[in-house]
Amino acid sequence: MNIVYKENEKNDVCGMKGTHVPVIQVSNMGGKSGCKTDCLVCGAEVDYLSEPVNATCHYCEVEEKTYFVCKEEHYVCNRCHSKDAIDVIENICKTTEIADPLTIAEIIMEHPSIHMHGPEHHALIPAVLVAAYQNYTGNTDKRPIVEAMRRGSMVPGGYCGLYGACAAGIGVGIAMCVLLEATPLTPAERAHANWATACTLKCIADAGGARCCKKSTRISLEEGMKYLSDMFDLSWYEKADFNARCEYTQYNKECDSDCRYRSEG
Secondary structure, eight states, X not given: OOOOOOOOTTSOGGGOOSOOOOOOOOOOOOOOTTOOOSOTTTOOOEEEEEEEEEEEOTTTOOEEEEEEEETTOOOOOHHHHHHHHHHHHHHHHHHOOOOOHHHHHHHHHHSTTSOSSSTHHHHHHHHHHHHHHXXXXXXXXXXXXXXXXXXXXXXXXXXHHHTSSOHHHHHHHHHHHHHHTOOTTOHHHHHHXXXXXXXXXXXXXXXXXXXXXXXXXXXXXXHHHHHHHHHHTOXXXXXXXXXXXXXXXXXXXXXXXXXXXXXXX
């Protein structure tokens, strides 16, 4: 696909400003002792089903259909799974002055409320991308960050293997929609959001392996950063360091041995 980028004629789309915040390199964040991969209730292995079953959330007792229950038949709904994480994501994204989305993401993922996998990453990606872009362009409006996070949090867990579109890639499209103020009736803005999502999903698919929320997060933020930089002729992408060394290998039972971020842990 030959993507033609829309010119920013007024130089104020998405809060373009003259003052930029420096980009910071991604650094290792140490151990992740609080990182959980299995059932949040008992620690048993979680079964991923091809057809939904009725289950009751262990915490809020909501009954609904799900594709995920543990060996002991425990179920934790998306809302309870990511409740604490959403507060962490919002707080960090609204207060940080860092202009590198990967650095912000690594800081957030270090927090014990962010699990190895889970729908909290669906809110993290658009919120982080918008926050970093706002910082880079000097825009202090926090409302787009909150809106991006709200939309991302509506995408349920398991989307990558159940609906054919990883929510990490969708998160990039959400960020684009928020930044461009896209609606179903804005042709150019809507197109850019879909192009950005498509480019990101292709990179996630090309990376291979079973689902890994950490890998998909890094890929998506890199692609989102690249798309915005190309679109608005920014040096933002060129300044970033994408050679993050993953600190989560030991916590991911399905870790892809060919993953470019993989550590020896």
